[in-house]
Amino acid sequence: MAEHFKGKPRQLRRTFDRFCALAKECGPLTVYAQKTRIVIQARVRFGGAVVRKDWIDAGLWLKRTASHPRLVRTETFGKAGYGLHFRLEQPEDVDRALARLICEAYTTAGHRD
Numbered sequence: 001m002a003e004h005f006k007g008k009p010r011q012l013r014r015t016f017d018r019f020c021a022l023a024k025e026c027g028p029l030t031v032y033a034q035k036t037r038i039v040i041q042a043r044v045r046f047g048g049a050v051v052r053k054d055w056i057d058a059g060l061w062l063k064r065t066a067s068h069p070r071l072v073r074t075e076t077f078g079k080a081g082y083g084l085h086f087r088l089e090q091p092e093d094v095d096r097a098l099a100r101l102i103c104e105a106y107t108t109a110g111h112r113d
Helices: 010-024 096-110
Strands: 030-033 038-041 045-051 056-062 071-076 082-088
Touching: 010 038, 010 045, 010 056, 010 082, 010 096, 045 096, 056 096
Parallel strands: none
Antiparallel strands: 030 038, 038 045, 045 056, 056 082, 071 082
16 A cells, blocks of 8 residues: 555555544445555445545445535436545545445445445
């Protein structure tokens, strides 16, 4: 996972660590790095991140749309739900409102039919 943060501002790693810490408050999960992204998974993948030059594109899978000041894009997956993308630059961007969405995504992933 360190490769994703190599040469990037330190606050991006702290921001991602906070995102993961809040996800871990929801229950057991696995975090693993792939070539182009970092995946966060309970029973199924419910979140992840792509580390950009100066920010993190943090994604969550929800069964509904949502709003948040850091939300920059919403993908529609039909009956499967929505992919919400958040632009995170500082650890403070991962606030309690985002924490609630993380836990909602975690719960959805753990109970997917």
